[in-house]
Amino acid sequence: MKIIGTGSALPTLTVTNEDLAGFLDTSDEWITTRTGIQARHLLSTEDLYDLAVDAAVKAIKASGLRPEQIDFLLVSNVANRHVTPGLSCIVQKRIGLSCAGLDINVACAGFVNALMLADGMMKAGHAKNILILCAEEPTKYCNWKERDCSVLFGDGAGAVVLTEGNAFKDVKLTMISDRDVLYYERGMEPTPFEEKYIVGQPLVMKGKELFRTAVTESAKDINTVLKRNGLQHDDIDWFMLHQANKRIIEGIRNIVGGSCLKYPTIIEKYGNTSSASIPIMLDEMIADNKIKTGDKIVMSAFGAGFVSAACLWDWEF
């Protein structure tokens, strides 16, 4: 398969580190040096569904296809205010689609996992043109009275349209079951048959542990993909990594190798937008004409689970 259209959408409200330091015990200096984040976009007047539709419509427009030519919708989302129906059902009509779709939740690694599913569906003949939409509002599950998670995230959506082609070369998925490293527990309705029931709580994160696992496992995924395709880091034009922390990106680069110029970032302006981070970055790089036919691109992401994933492209437009 290959990507023939990209789109992205961000909330209108920009919140800087200085803004956060106005009501949290934090500072621009701490956030910038520990994470690389300078600002993030937060949902305020619009909602996630507006962002999702905006990114998807832009990607379809860029692909040159008509909405009715899309024959499957794959949505990556960690959480939104609807547990059911799925986000794909909620936005399908507004995007102008009539095809079937489904939602996946593989945390921040959702985009690369969705690519694997799209590749399999195309090879099995189930779909020819697939829309992947990653729409995330992680700021809605942080505790805004605490500084540990709230400073890290931003909201956003990114989308790609895929069709048949030879650009997608390989993908490696990893799962190491460890709920405690990062989780968000929603409340459930009490029943008369249970004495204890779960009350929801905001995102919980063991930052240092997650940092270490993210660097080690992402570097392993990338090196596996490189090795089994007979490539060295020098052969790769772009390493497009999940944008969670600039120091994590640097840690992965220290193991994998390559100039920092090959590791683009958008985290400084958007924070961690979960599974939307790679498709948003891809959309911006294509708009800036940074990607050309023949470029070898590695994408790699990690997140709650613990999960991680990497894939390889030999880019064609």
Ligand code: UT7
């Ligand atoms: O998409 C996946 C989601 N999440 C991640 O990938 C996050 C992975 N982890 C990280 O990025 C980093 O571990 C963090 C950015 C979360 C934290 O950075 P760190 O260098 O590991 O800092 P730390 O947790 O060891 O905290 C160092 C100090 C502590 O103070 P003391 O105990 O040394 O006095 C913290 O209380 O920094 C303090 N601290 C803060 N200070 C100002 C923690 N958060 C903040 C904050 N502002 N926002």
